[in-house]
Amino acid sequence: MSELSQQERNRLIVAxxxxxxxxxxxxxxxxxxxxxxFTTFYPMHGQLIGKAAAKLMLAKFKLVGYNGRI
Incomplete structure (x- = not known):
């Protein structure tokens, strides 16, 4: 079995x-x-900086009834 490329490892992490x-x-x-x-950007939320900001965004989605389906 061959070793995964860095690109494939990254893809698996993102997935x-x-x-x-x-x-x-x-x-x-x-x-x-x-x-x-950690920094990310979502158009509705703008730039999120740090782990706590990402977790807070997910908590807000759950509060409005987000069910995991996009």
Whole structure:
């Protein structure tokens, strides 16, 4: 069995994050795979800096009835 390329490892990490965070609504994945300086941008929320900001955004989605389906 051949070793995975860096690109494939990265793809698997992103797929794991997406599945856990968005589909399952699991905020713990942020601590698992994101650095302390994690930064992302969502048009409705703007730039989010840090793990706590990402977790708070997910909590807000859950408050309005987000069910993991995009």
């Amino acid at each position: 794991h994050f997406w599945e856990e965070f968005w589909t399952k609504g699991n905020p713990d994945v942020v601590d698992e795979v994101c650095s302390d300086s």
